[in-house]
Structures are given as C-alpha cells and as structure tokens.
Amino acid sequence: MVTVKDKVFAPFIEKTTLEQRIVEMGGEISRDYKGRNPLFVVVLNGAFMFASDLLKGVDVLCEISFIRLASYEQTQSTGKVKQILGLAETVQGREVIVIEDIVDTGLTMSELVSQLKAKGAASVEVVTLLHKPEALKTAIDLKYVGFEIENRFVVGYGLDYDGLGRNLDAIYVLAD
Template sequence: MVTVKDKVFAPFISQEVLSQRIDELAETMNREYRGRNPLFVVVLNGAFMFASDLLKKVEVDCCVTFIRLASYEQTQSTGKVKQILGLGEPVQDREVVIIEDIVDTGLTMSQLISQLKEQGAASVEVATLLHKPEALKTPISLRYVGFEIENRFVVGYGLDYDGLGRNLDAVYVLAE
C-alpha cells in the first residue's frame, strides 16, 4: 500500500508486468512500422514514463514530439479538454501514433485525433498504457492497448493524483 496525498492506493500492475507488456507493444510496432517513419506524439504529463520505456524498444526510424492536454481535476475527469501546450511538429502526410497513459472517457483522444486529422495526418493511431472501456463516453479506436482495466482510479507510472504519485514505478489502484 502507498499513500498519495490523502488517499491510500493498493498495488495493481507491477513494474515487471508493465515491462513485459511494453516489450510486446514495441515488438508489434516494430513489425507494423518497419520501413516507415511514424511520428510519435506523447501526451504529457502522464504518458512520459510509458513513452520513455516504449520508445527505447521501438527500433524503426521515427520522430517524437510532445503535447500537453488536461481534462482531470483530482480523481475525476472534468469532461472538458484544455489544450495547454500545442503541437509544434507538422503532421501533414505523416503516420501519427499518439502515446497516452490512460483512455477512459475517450473525450481527450477523440478531440486530439480530430485535430491531427484536420491538420492532414495520413493516419492516426493510439497507443495507450491503460484503457477503461466502462468509462467510454464516445466511441474510439485504440490500436495498441497495454491493459484494459476496471473503471477505478489509478496512480503511478506517470499517472497522478493531484500532481502527486507520477514517480511510482508501478500502477496502484485507489483502495476501497
């Protein structure tokens, strides 16, 4: 158990299990993007650990850029996406892979995918460490999913609770 701010979290996905699944995702990407040059768009802040570990294993020529979006306050999605730091890399005619920490409502991804397509991306795929299918509010296609999880609040491995807990090396779930 770990305490983050005023909440207690229980172990959920260990560092070893995370590492093994990330290796599998990278192997799939290496096969699917062989001979191509995808642009990986990392969604900050939450996806930084997942992106770092994943991209160390991606062996194809690629470019990496970052965007910062926010839709959470404390433990709840606000349902409103606020773009904080925009995309600096042109996406026209590029194969884009968004790297995200978690997809729950799908609102953030839906908006980001639309924006990238409007900017002329040849294709847009999503790689997410975690996906909460029960929480979806809009249909969304996720090409690379690390783990499907219940609609519970998680922290660690880049995911935070009020800005804290991102540095934990595993994923923890809010204790009930």
C-alpha cells in the first residue's frame, strides 16, 4: 500500500509485468512500421515513463515530439480537453503514433486525433499503456493497448493524483 496525498492505493500492476508488456508492444510497433519513419507524439505529463521505456524497444527510425493536454481535475475527468502545450513539428503527410498513458473517456484522444488529422497527418494511431473500456464516452480506435483495466482510479508509472505519485515504478489502484 502507498499513500498519495490524502488517499491510499493498493498494488495493481507490478513493475515486471509492465516491463514485459511494454517490450512486447515495442516489438509490435517495430514490425508494423518496419522501413518507415513515424512521428511519435508523447502526451505529457503522464506518458513520459511509458514512452521512454516503449521507445527503447522500437527499432525503426523515428522522430519524437511532445504535446501536453489536460482533461482531469483530481480523480475525475472534466470531460473538457484543454491544450496547454502544442506540437511544434509539422505532421503534414506523416504517419503519427500518439503515446498516451491511459484512455478512459476517450475524449482527450478523440480530440487529439481529430486535431492531428486536421493538420494533414497521413495516419494517426494510438498506443496506450492502460485502457478503461467501461469509461468510454466516445468511440476511439486504439491500435496498441498495454492493459485493459476496470474503471478505477490508478496512479504510478507516470500517472498521478493531483501531480503526485508519477514516480512510482508500478501501477497502484485507489483502495476501497
């Protein structure tokens, strides 16, 4: 058990389980994009740890950029996406792979995918470490999913509770 701010979290996905699945995902992306030059767009702040480990296992030439979006307040999705830090690279004619930490309502990813397509991306795929199918409010195509989880609040491995808990090396779930 770990305490983050005023909440207690229980172990949920162990470090070794995360590492193993992320290596597998890197292999899948490498096979799918062999001989191509995708642009990876990492969604900050949450996806930084996942992206770092994932990209170590991707063996195709690629570029990496970062974007920062927000749709959360404390433990609840606001349902509104705010773009905070935009993408500097052009995506016109590029194959784009968005790296996200968690997809729950789908609102953030839907908005980002729409924005990238509107900017002329040749294709946009999403890779997410965690997906909460029960929480979806809009349809979203996720090409690569690390783990499907129940609709519970999680922290660790980049995911936070009010900015805290990102540095945990495993995923923890809010205790009942």
